Amino acid sequence: MHNDVLDSLTDYPFDRLRALLGDMTPPEGWAPIHMQIGEPKHPAPGFIAPLLTRDMSEWGRYPPPNGLADLREAIADWLTARYDLPAGMVDPTRHIAIVAGTREALFMAALLAVPGAKNGTRPAVLMPNPFYQVYVGATALAGGEAVYVPAGPETRFQPDLAAVADSDLNRTALAYLNTPANPQGSVASLAQLKAAVSLARERDFVLAVDECYSEIYTGDKPPGLFDACRELGGADPFQNTLVFHSLSKRSNMPGLRSGFVAGDSELIRRLLRLRQYGGAQVPLPIMNASAALWRDEAHVMASRDLYRQKFDLALDMLDGAFGATRPGGGFYLWLDVGDSETAAKRLWAEAGLRVLPGAYLARDNDNGTNPGAAYIRLALVHDLDTTREAMNRLLNTLGIQGRTA
Ligand SMILES: Cc1ncc(COP(=O)(O)O)c(C=O)c1O
Known part of the structure; x- marks a missing residue:
């Protein structure tokens, strides 16, 4: 079997x-x-090697599943500066989960978001087409049905979620967006991101925005999910949303396996719970090094x-x-x-x-x-x-x- x-x-x-x-x-x-x-x-930046070897005894400890407070603070500061957020909008204790690279976390997003059924039918997971392959594997293994949203030249290589059939939106549990996108390099506009957030709230699905290429650009700085959340405001500005960031591309350290997920505090709480059962925790020396990387531009x-x-x-x-x-x-x-x-x-x-x-x-x-x-x-x-x-x-x-x- x-x-x-x-x-x-x-x-x-x-x-x-x-x-x-x-x-x-x-x-x-x-x-x-x-x-x-x-x-x-x-x-990779030269200051990393000593940090990884500084305290060898840390390799002998299980890392805390919720990550080091110092790393979460470094990330909250980075998000605040990068997306011009009001001080305190990101709470490092509630809005951030440390993950061992974003691949695994993007996979877990489906386990987190896809219920047995939504509105009486099989849940749908929206994803751009073409797309990062983890989205489809996660969808299938979580029991969802992938709904491919065209992201070719006719939509400037980003999916148009508003064009998804009402019957599919009605059963959507999760939508993946990727900006800047792999493979096309397209960037979702702030208006598209805001519309996606509003749609996720209206239809009550989780919006997972994969932004691992956010720091690699040669023209204007790409907008991100948190720009949209800042502009939309509200009592819970991250409601229904998660963003995925990684040091793999930003800091040229794909082997470090270090990233984070930020957003809706209830979703973060549930992600941490899921990771307690099935996630690889990030080793302490790697968390220390990661904090230094997020603090250096x-x-x-x-x-x-x-x-x-x-x-x-x-x-x-x-x-x-x-x-x-x-x-x-x-x-x-x-x-x-x-x-x-x-x-x-x-x-x-x-x-x-x-x-x-x-x-x-x-x-x-x-x-x-x-x-x-x-x-x-x-x-x-x-x-x-x-x-x-x-x-x-x-x-x-x-x-x-x-x-x-
Ligand atoms: C679009 C996209 N998302 C996520 C990842 C995963 O990156 P990592 O797990 O190294 O953070 C990649 C890696 O190539 C990617 O291309």
């Missing part, structure tokens, strides 16, 4: 890519460039600057090829190459460039088309020289006249 819901899921995108590429290898002498995964390669600005240089270079070289434009946030190029699997195979076999087919990040919309099928995703996580080399390989292999450099 086993849980057959797990078998109903597609393989994870990186496994599908491995299967697609099989035993193909890059041409002799071509060093592979891995751009399929969003794993930041910029250096210098390394975040330096990293942002590096991404800016890489987007400047890549976009100049692409010169509009594959519909390349500067994303509102995040570090991905989302390129329209016509057939994502064919392009991924050719780029690997002919040029040693590993990219992710957009088809693996999306599901068919109601009209039977997969909105990611024409795109490939490239993570601009390497240094400037590697980025230049990757763009040259891309342009040469797919035979497009960009500006090779």
